[in-house]
Amino acid sequence: MAEVEHKKERILIVEDERRIAEILNDYLSQSGYEVDHQDRGDKIVELVKKNPPSLILLDVMLPGGDGLEICREIRKFSEVPIIIVSARIDELDRLLGLELGADDYICKPFSPREVVARVKAVFRRSRSAPEAESKLINIDDEKNRITVNGVVMDLTPTEFRLLKLFASKPGRVFSRNQLLELCYQQEQLVFDRVIDSHVKNVRKKLSKVLPGQELIHAVYGVGYRYEVKPADE
Numbered sequence: 001m002a003e004v005e006h007k008k009e010r011i012l013i014v015e016d017e018r019r020i021a022e023i024l025n026d027y028l029s030q031s032g033y034e035v036d037h038q039d040r041g042d043k044i045v046e047l048v049k050k051n052p053p054s055l056i057l058l059d060v061m062l063p064g065g066d067g068l069e070i071c072r073e074i075r076k077f078s079e080v081p082i083i084i085v086s087a088r089i090d091e092l093d094r095l096l097g098l099e100l101g102a103d104d105y106i107c108k109p110f111s112p113r114e115v116v117a118r119v120k121a122v123f124r125r126s127r128s129a130p131e132a133e134s135k136l137i138n139i140d141d142e143k144n145r146i147t148v149n150g151v152v153m154d155l156t157p158t159e160f161r162l163l164k165l166f167a168s169k170p171g172r173v174f175s176r177n178q179l180l181e182l183c184y185q186q187e188q189l190v191f192d193r194v195i196d197s198h199v200k201n202v203r204k205k206l207s208k209v210l211p212g213q214e215l216i217h218a219v220y221g222v223g224y225r226y227e228v229k230p231a232d233e
Helices: 002-007 018-030 044-050 067-074 091-099 112-136 157-168 176-183 192-209
Strands: 010-014 034-038 055-059 082-086 104-107 137-140 145-148 173-175 216-219 223-226
Touching: 010 018, 010 044, 018 034, 018 112, 044 067, 055 067, 055 112, 067 082, 067 091, 082 091, 082 112, 091 173, 104 112, 137 157, 145 157, 157 176, 157 192, 157 223, 173 176, 176 192, 176 223, 192 216
Parallel strands: 010 034, 010 055, 055 082, 082 104
Antiparallel strands: 137 145, 173 223, 216 223
Protein backbone atom coordinates (compact mmCIF):
# COMPACT_ATOMS: atom_id res chain seq x y z
CA MET A 1 0.00 0.00 0.00
CA ALA A 2 2.81 2.40 0.90
CA GLU A 3 4.53 1.86 -2.45
CA VAL A 4 1.34 2.73 -4.33
CA GLU A 5 1.02 5.96 -2.36
CA HIS A 6 4.62 6.94 -3.09
CA LYS A 7 4.17 6.51 -6.85
CA LYS A 8 1.47 9.15 -6.77
CA GLU A 9 3.88 11.63 -5.23
CA ARG A 10 6.14 13.64 -7.52
CA ILE A 11 9.25 15.35 -6.21
CA LEU A 12 10.83 18.32 -7.96
CA ILE A 13 14.60 18.54 -7.42
CA VAL A 14 15.95 22.05 -8.03
CA GLU A 15 19.72 21.56 -8.00
CA ASP A 16 22.47 22.83 -10.34
CA GLU A 17 25.12 20.31 -9.27
CA ARG A 18 24.49 17.46 -11.66
CA ARG A 19 26.10 14.72 -9.57
CA ILE A 20 24.03 15.61 -6.49
CA ALA A 21 20.85 15.73 -8.58
CA GLU A 22 21.61 12.31 -10.06
CA ILE A 23 22.20 10.75 -6.65
CA LEU A 24 18.99 12.22 -5.23
CA ASN A 25 17.09 11.10 -8.31
CA ASP A 26 18.37 7.53 -7.94
CA TYR A 27 17.59 7.23 -4.22
CA LEU A 28 14.15 8.83 -4.45
CA SER A 29 13.20 6.79 -7.53
CA GLN A 30 14.25 3.60 -5.74
CA SER A 31 11.96 4.62 -2.87
CA GLY A 32 9.00 4.72 -5.25
CA TYR A 33 8.72 8.46 -5.98
CA GLU A 34 8.37 10.13 -9.35
CA VAL A 35 11.18 12.65 -9.80
CA ASP A 36 11.63 15.77 -11.96
CA HIS A 37 14.79 17.87 -12.08
CA GLN A 38 15.50 21.52 -12.85
CA ASP A 39 18.96 23.11 -12.65
CA ARG A 40 17.98 26.80 -12.81
CA GLY A 41 15.93 29.01 -10.53
CA ASP A 42 14.38 31.51 -12.93
CA LYS A 43 11.54 29.29 -14.18
CA ILE A 44 10.68 27.39 -11.00
CA VAL A 45 7.84 29.62 -9.76
CA GLU A 46 5.92 29.46 -13.05
CA LEU A 47 6.64 25.74 -13.32
CA VAL A 48 5.15 25.11 -9.88
CA LYS A 49 2.09 27.19 -10.79
CA LYS A 50 1.46 25.22 -13.99
CA ASN A 51 2.35 21.73 -12.74
CA PRO A 52 2.49 21.59 -8.92
CA PRO A 53 4.73 18.83 -7.54
CA SER A 54 4.04 16.95 -4.32
CA LEU A 55 7.26 18.23 -2.72
CA ILE A 56 10.23 20.41 -3.69
CA LEU A 57 13.88 19.81 -2.81
CA LEU A 58 15.24 23.32 -3.31
CA ASP A 59 18.90 24.31 -3.43
CA VAL A 60 19.70 27.85 -2.25
CA MET A 61 22.52 28.91 -4.59
CA LEU A 62 21.18 28.51 -8.12
CA PRO A 63 21.92 30.06 -11.50
CA GLY A 64 19.04 32.33 -12.44
CA GLY A 65 17.62 32.78 -8.95
CA ASP A 66 18.10 32.51 -5.19
CA GLY A 67 16.43 29.52 -3.55
CA LEU A 68 15.24 31.48 -0.52
CA GLU A 69 13.54 34.07 -2.73
CA ILE A 70 11.98 31.27 -4.80
CA CYS A 71 10.64 29.76 -1.57
CA ARG A 72 9.16 33.13 -0.60
CA GLU A 73 7.42 33.50 -3.98
CA ILE A 74 6.01 29.97 -3.94
CA ARG A 75 4.59 30.50 -0.46
CA LYS A 76 2.48 33.38 -1.81
CA PHE A 77 0.29 30.92 -3.73
CA SER A 78 1.08 27.36 -2.62
CA GLU A 79 1.53 25.24 0.51
CA VAL A 80 3.51 22.54 -1.33
CA PRO A 81 6.10 21.08 1.07
CA ILE A 82 9.55 22.60 0.52
CA ILE A 83 12.83 21.20 1.86
CA ILE A 84 15.74 23.61 1.52
CA VAL A 85 19.05 21.95 0.59
CA SER A 86 22.13 24.12 1.01
CA ALA A 87 25.83 24.27 1.85
CA ARG A 88 25.16 27.48 3.80
CA ILE A 89 25.03 26.07 7.31
CA ASP A 90 25.01 29.44 9.07
CA GLU A 91 22.18 29.58 11.64
CA LEU A 92 20.87 32.82 10.11
CA ASP A 93 20.39 31.12 6.73
CA ARG A 94 18.69 28.18 8.39
CA LEU A 95 16.37 30.45 10.32
CA LEU A 96 15.63 32.54 7.25
CA GLY A 97 14.76 29.47 5.21
CA LEU A 98 12.23 28.35 7.79
CA GLU A 99 10.80 31.85 8.23
CA LEU A 100 10.16 32.02 4.49
CA GLY A 101 7.97 28.94 4.76
CA ALA A 102 10.30 25.98 4.25
CA ASP A 103 9.17 22.76 5.92
CA ASP A 104 12.69 21.48 6.58
CA TYR A 105 16.35 22.32 5.95
CA ILE A 106 19.14 19.91 5.00
CA CYS A 107 22.79 20.95 5.03
CA LYS A 108 25.37 19.78 2.48
CA PRO A 109 27.15 17.45 2.57
CA PHE A 110 24.36 15.03 3.43
CA SER A 111 23.53 11.36 3.25
CA PRO A 112 21.06 10.53 0.45
CA ARG A 113 19.34 8.18 2.88
CA GLU A 114 18.83 11.10 5.25
CA VAL A 115 17.17 13.10 2.47
CA VAL A 116 14.81 10.20 1.70
CA ALA A 117 14.00 9.89 5.41
CA ARG A 118 13.26 13.64 5.66
CA VAL A 119 11.04 13.48 2.57
CA LYS A 120 9.09 10.57 4.03
CA ALA A 121 8.73 12.42 7.35
CA VAL A 122 7.31 15.51 5.64
CA PHE A 123 4.85 13.42 3.64
CA ARG A 124 3.86 11.48 6.76
CA ARG A 125 3.13 14.68 8.65
CA SER A 126 1.14 16.18 5.79
CA ARG A 127 -0.99 13.02 5.44
CA SER A 128 -1.62 12.24 9.09
CA ALA A 129 -1.82 15.68 10.67
CA PRO A 130 -5.17 16.89 9.25
CA GLU A 131 -7.00 13.71 10.26
CA ALA A 132 -5.36 13.53 13.68
CA GLU A 133 -5.93 17.23 14.30
CA SER A 134 -9.60 17.15 13.27
CA LYS A 135 -10.25 14.48 15.89
CA LEU A 136 -8.32 16.29 18.58
CA ILE A 137 -8.75 20.05 18.27
CA ASN A 138 -11.62 22.37 17.36
CA ILE A 139 -11.23 26.13 16.86
CA ASP A 140 -14.24 28.43 17.23
CA ASP A 141 -13.20 31.87 15.94
CA GLU A 142 -16.54 33.50 16.72
CA LYS A 143 -16.29 32.62 20.40
CA ASN A 144 -12.47 32.78 20.56
CA ARG A 145 -12.58 29.28 21.96
CA ILE A 146 -10.48 26.20 21.37
CA THR A 147 -11.61 22.72 22.37
CA VAL A 148 -8.97 20.02 22.75
CA ASN A 149 -10.05 16.41 23.13
CA GLY A 150 -13.53 17.64 24.02
CA VAL A 151 -12.33 20.03 26.73
CA VAL A 152 -12.71 23.81 26.40
CA MET A 153 -9.30 25.38 26.96
CA ASP A 154 -8.91 28.27 29.42
CA LEU A 155 -6.66 30.52 27.31
CA THR A 156 -5.66 34.16 27.38
CA PRO A 157 -6.09 36.07 24.06
CA THR A 158 -2.37 35.68 23.31
CA GLU A 159 -2.43 31.96 24.13
CA PHE A 160 -5.48 31.55 21.88
CA ARG A 161 -3.66 33.18 18.97
CA LEU A 162 -0.56 31.05 19.56
CA LEU A 163 -2.41 27.74 19.70
CA LYS A 164 -4.57 28.66 16.71
CA LEU A 165 -1.46 29.51 14.69
CA PHE A 166 0.30 26.27 15.61
CA ALA A 167 -2.77 24.13 14.91
CA SER A 168 -3.35 25.82 11.54
CA LYS A 169 0.03 24.59 10.25
CA PRO A 170 0.80 21.15 11.70
CA GLY A 171 4.45 20.21 11.23
CA ARG A 172 5.54 23.74 10.27
CA VAL A 173 8.37 25.24 12.31
CA PHE A 174 7.67 28.77 13.56
CA SER A 175 10.58 30.94 14.62
CA ARG A 176 10.23 33.30 17.56
CA ASN A 177 10.25 36.22 15.13
CA GLN A 178 7.29 34.75 13.26
CA LEU A 179 5.38 34.21 16.50
CA LEU A 180 6.15 37.77 17.46
CA GLU A 181 4.81 39.16 14.17
CA LEU A 182 1.74 36.93 13.94
CA CYS A 183 0.51 36.66 17.52
CA TYR A 184 1.29 39.94 19.21
CA GLN A 185 -0.09 43.41 18.64
CA GLN A 186 2.37 45.78 17.00
CA GLU A 187 2.41 48.21 19.91
CA GLN A 188 3.43 45.46 22.34
CA LEU A 189 7.10 45.27 23.31
CA VAL A 190 7.78 41.55 23.41
CA PHE A 191 11.06 39.69 23.86
CA ASP A 192 12.00 36.08 23.21
CA ARG A 193 11.65 35.19 26.88
CA VAL A 194 8.06 36.46 26.91
CA ILE A 195 7.22 34.37 23.84
CA ASP A 196 8.82 31.32 25.45
CA SER A 197 6.81 31.96 28.60
CA HIS A 198 3.51 32.09 26.71
CA VAL A 199 4.36 28.91 24.79
CA LYS A 200 5.29 27.24 28.08
CA ASN A 201 1.88 28.18 29.53
CA VAL A 202 0.06 26.78 26.49
CA ARG A 203 2.04 23.53 26.71
CA LYS A 204 1.25 23.27 30.42
CA LYS A 205 -2.48 23.72 29.81
CA LEU A 206 -2.41 21.16 27.00
CA SER A 207 -0.63 18.66 29.25
CA LYS A 208 -3.53 18.82 31.72
CA VAL A 209 -5.96 17.85 28.96
CA LEU A 210 -3.61 15.38 27.24
CA PRO A 211 -1.31 13.92 29.91
CA GLY A 212 1.70 12.21 28.40
CA GLN A 213 1.13 13.67 24.93
CA GLU A 214 3.18 16.60 23.69
CA LEU A 215 1.77 18.73 20.86
CA ILE A 216 4.09 21.74 20.77
CA HIS A 217 7.73 20.73 20.26
CA ALA A 218 10.76 22.96 20.73
CA VAL A 219 13.10 23.05 17.72
CA TYR A 220 16.59 23.84 19.00
CA GLY A 221 17.96 27.17 17.79
CA VAL A 222 14.86 28.00 15.74
CA GLY A 223 11.51 28.00 17.52
CA TYR A 224 8.54 25.65 17.88
CA ARG A 225 6.54 23.11 15.89
CA TYR A 226 3.01 21.76 16.44
CA GLU A 227 2.59 18.09 15.63
CA VAL A 228 -0.12 15.56 16.41
CA LYS A 229 1.34 12.10 16.15
CA PRO A 230 -0.88 9.25 14.93
CA ALA A 231 -2.09 6.88 17.61
CA ASP A 232 -0.01 3.99 16.25
CA GLU A 233 3.32 5.82 16.69
